[in-house]
Amino acid sequence: MITLYQFTISQFCEKARWAIDHKGLIYKTENLLPGSHERTARKVSDSTQLPILRHGMTYVQGSGNIITFLDESYQTRLLTPEDPALKKEVLELERRLDKDAGLHLRRFFYTHMLQDPRQLRRLITLYGPWYRNNFYTLLLPAIKKRMVKDMKLNALEAERSRLIINTLLLHLDERLENRDYLVGDHFTRADLTAAALLSPICQPIEHPYYTEDLTLPSDLAEIRERLKDRPFYHWVSKIYQKHRWEVKPSDRYTR
Numbered sequence: 001m002i003t004l005y006q007f008t009i010s011q012f013c014e015k016a017r018w019a020i021d022h023k024g025l026i027y028k029t030e031n032l033l034p035g036s037h038e039r040t041a042r043k044v045s046d047s048t049q050l051p052i053l054r055h056g057m058t059y060v061q062g063s064g065n066i067i068t069f070l071d072e073s074y075q076t077r078l079l080t081p082e083d084p085a086l087k088k089e090v091l092e093l094e095r096r097l098d099k100d101a102g103l104h105l106r107r108f109f110y111t112h113m114l115q116d117p118r119q120l121r122r123l124i125t126l127y128g129p130w131y132r133n134n135f136y137t138l139l140l141p142a143i144k145k146r147m148v149k150d151m152k153l154n155a156l157e158a159e160r161s162r163l164i165i166n167t168l169l170l171h172l173d174e175r176l177e178n179r180d181y182l183v184g185d186h187f188t189r190a191d192l193t194a195a196a197l198l199s200p201i202c203q204p205i206e207h208p209y210y211t212e213d214l215t216l217p218s219d220l221a222e223i224r225e226r227l228k229d230r231p232f233y234h235w236v237s238k239i240y241q242k243h244r245w246e247v248k249p250s251d252r253y254t255r
């Protein structure tokens with residue numbers, strides 16, 4: 001039995017989920033809520049971070065570790081190149097993406113989302129358990145406080161993150177000139193990571209939890225509009241179209 005413990009809207013959980021889908025595995029998702037997830041996570045690890053994959057009796061925490069575990073356990077449709085030089089390049093780029101498109105984009109995104117508590121609540125409870133609405137009516141102020149502390153959500157840090165994201169996006173634009181994939185000639189975990197982590201900006205419709213009527217706060221929506229013509233943005237859409245459901249259809253999710 002394979003289970004993915006996840007937050008539906010987390011970029012890192014999308015990265016892990018895509019990798020499992022890419023292998024064509026049948027699995028179930030356990031959708032947790034920020035805050036109450038800690039009890040579940042602490043049963044299997046000292047850290048409370050999601051995603052966590054349960055594979056039989058084995059638990060694997062962290063999106064990158066999950067990809068490595070899947071490639072070691074299922075040796076078809078590899079996401080990690082076998083060639084040592086390509087593998088090194090892919091893993092280095094993935095580390096940068098995890099930081100710049102993961103942590104910094106998340107910080108920037110949530111600093112802006114805090115301005116719209118209704119949408120914020122909707123986003124973090126998307127496809128959550130049945131008790132999600134009552135739970136969050138009571139706990140949202142405390143959860144917001146915790147998010148601000150844990151993710152360092154403030155204007156100064158958000159601006160620093162914005163500059164880091166800009167540098168990364170320029171790098172991706174340059175890197176993608178005249179090529180289909182970030183490293184080598186095939187789809188790898190670097191491409192999967194970039195597309196999954198950038199999905200909050202690009203909002204590809206193939207994302208399993210794409211929500212058409214999610215309105216972003218106006219400053220985020222403007223930023224998104226300005227980025228729409230950039231090469232990296234088109235590339236994320238293309239990668240989602242071509243590779244997100246290569247193996248199995250989206251209706252296999254337990255929601």
Ligand SMILES: N[C@@H](CCC(=O)N[C@@H](CS)C(=O)NCC(=O)O)C(=O)O
Pocket residue numbers: 007010011012013048049050051061062063064098
């Ligand atoms: N490096 C980790 C990052 C995971 C991460 O930051 N998870 C966040 C959600 S996006 C989380 O679980 N936060 C809640 C917590 O740490 O308790 C990965 O690649 O999976």
